[in-house]
Amino acid sequence: MAKTNYPRINAERLWQRHMEMAKLGATAGGGVHRLALGDEDIAAHKLLAEWANLHGFAVELDAIGNMFIRREGGDASLPPVASGSHTDTQPMGGRFDGITGVLAAFEALETIHEAGVETRLPVEAIAWNNEEGPRFTPACMGSATYAGVEPLAEMLAREDADGITMGECVERLKQALPQAGTRALGAPLTSFLEVHIEQGIELETSGNTIGVVTGMQGYRRFAVEVTGDEAHSGTTPRARRKDAFVAATDMTHALREALWDDEDRVRFTIGRFEVLPGGISVVPGKVKFVIDLRHADAEPLKALGDSIPEICQAHAHPCAVTTSEFISQDPMTFPEEMVSRLEAAADRRGYTHQRIYSYAGHDARHMARACPAGMVFIPCWQGISHNEAERAEPEDIAAAAQIIADMLIDLANE
């Protein structure tokens, strides 16, 4: 730290910006409901753009709706160093998941700018579009499309439950930000860092401020559709029913038996389960559900996932079932060099830290395909996330933003 100027971030401003953002989609229970590119999420993008304007930072949007806030470097032709995360939330989600990484990156830009630090490379804060996925599948759509993992045209054609396409939403975003320039999809970055709440309890338990993420769990997701026959609940005896609810819950019970492990390392979740037509006095003719399976190791992830269609089939009688895997990602690891540098950055500021594994998926997963990437976790109260009660502490958020500011200065001058 001898020669370079590493300015202090403004912790209070950073916290205030969190509270401002939390108003956009605020729920009665103290959380945030801000689905990807819904009105509230577009408002969040506009607010970011207003803050960017205060410093004259350029704002650019790419074809899938990712937003780039840029502080120019000495050589505008070089690919920027960047940090960021996402502005969208889960339905009835919290105030920190995603937005903390965007605001930490933006705070780093502001801090660097206000201190007059000159960098050779441009420095950017990024908001990846639709990280969460409940409105439009798949999750991490923006970063995955940026990284070439998902095809642009197909992603723009994805529809929400009301038949609105992602393409229409991206158009709305562009119209809401008429001053924004256009960024070529997948334009190179020199490196990428992401700050995120842990969404687990390891840091809370250890008491450390910073978790340097070493890798991410793999996942596979399956859409299951069980088809029986609608019938009158009063007149139809059990022997003559094709009850899709009965068959589907036979499947979910059998899946539990097969997938639950004694070590509690498998993550097996059924979060969406729709029973149709939903009349009190109608034997259900259809059930649609989604299986979310995750594991840190590639081998069990493959074996367990591969067993799912057969298990569903074995319990379908007298209904029919279809199973389709609609997304999968292998477990991944971040480059050791970036992990070590983030540890060193934490040491320089005196923040306690540890290595940590990510059981959630994040945009940095896809960015790691595109450039050297790294990720930092901060503690998350009781591990509660995707929940209105989600909580992170101002000083932990400030520590992470400080590391990002320090790292971006280093990375932008190499």
Next chain:
Amino acid sequence: MAKTNYPRINAERLWQRHMEMAKLGATAGGGVHRLALGDEDIAAHKLLAEWANLHGFAVELDAIGNMFIRREGGDASLPPVASGSHTDTQPMGGRFDGITGVLAAFEALETIHEAGVETRLPVEAIAWNNEEGPRFTPACMGSATYAGVEPLAEMLAREDADGITMGECVERLKQALPQAGTRALGAPLTSFLEVHIEQGIELETSGNTIGVVTGMQGYRRFAVEVTGDEAHSGTTPRARRKDAFVAATDMTHALREALWDDEDRVRFTIGRFEVLPGGISVVPGKVKFVIDLRHADAEPLKALGDSIPEICQAHAHPCAVTTSEFISQDPMTFPEEMVSRLEAAADRRGYTHQRIYSYAGHDARHMARACPAGMVFIPCWQGISHNEAERAEPEDIAAAAQIIADMLIDLANE
């Protein structure tokens, strides 16, 4: 049949009216989606009123939205004899459930009128409001409120999923039928008959045209709400989850074990089961489901129903559960005299018939509290009902309408 004139009903007109009605809420799959007092159901009421106008029949509405079509008798001060059923359907339901009973009654009125048959008592065709119940609970709301089983004010305050009240819907119905007069709620009837498709396979199996209904199954309905805690599906190990879906399906499995009987006489159905918030990557924090339990015998209905709260409680861990019974009806029987007279009416026309028990609930259940009531079933293809594929044959519908016409003439002259 010597002295009285018993005119023939017009079977072709009756079938055509079914096909006209089936256009109101027609589904792509050949069924009907016409929820109580939605636009399509109000259109059905208007169409009935137009047909009533052709003959100068009076149309009246009562405070809960029941519709009465009246052919005047010799003494207008006497309570009418009546027949009818309902115009509403289940979501994605069929073309016959309910409307057949209304149209058979209306055909009887037209036939009597066109033949110039004079009756001492007025004769009426009735469309009871909201028999099905998926939009507004409870089912059989119109006839139950007429019979004093449900309180008017409470029923008018019931809301659909969009927060629209039944009271607002009844107002809309009145506005759509400005010529309709007002009928006092619960104004006496001398007797009531209902035609309905069987929704089972007894008649199809026996080959008989007419089923004279002897009684109806009792039922109890329970709303169950399971509360866990929303959590991230990637980061939250099983041991730390309060997964409402896991707890709720433990309950439904245990309920099966307890309620399914070898004789297949118990009707136990879970037709509505909502998982919230419904995100693919969110451990469900809430499940709401409804249990529909029915039985022909009062004793097992009581014992099995009473066991439900305890079973749910026993499988709630680590979630919380509440169970509330929101409606119940004891099994009932129709008066033997009405059953015998309906059998005799079928004999006079040479229709094959049998006694039959109703496993579905119908408006005639409540009418039996208010006056001597009877009910006639006709065959229903493969027993399929509450389904777009629901089917009944024109000649069976005609036979039932003929019995109603003959019976109404007799009952109106006693």
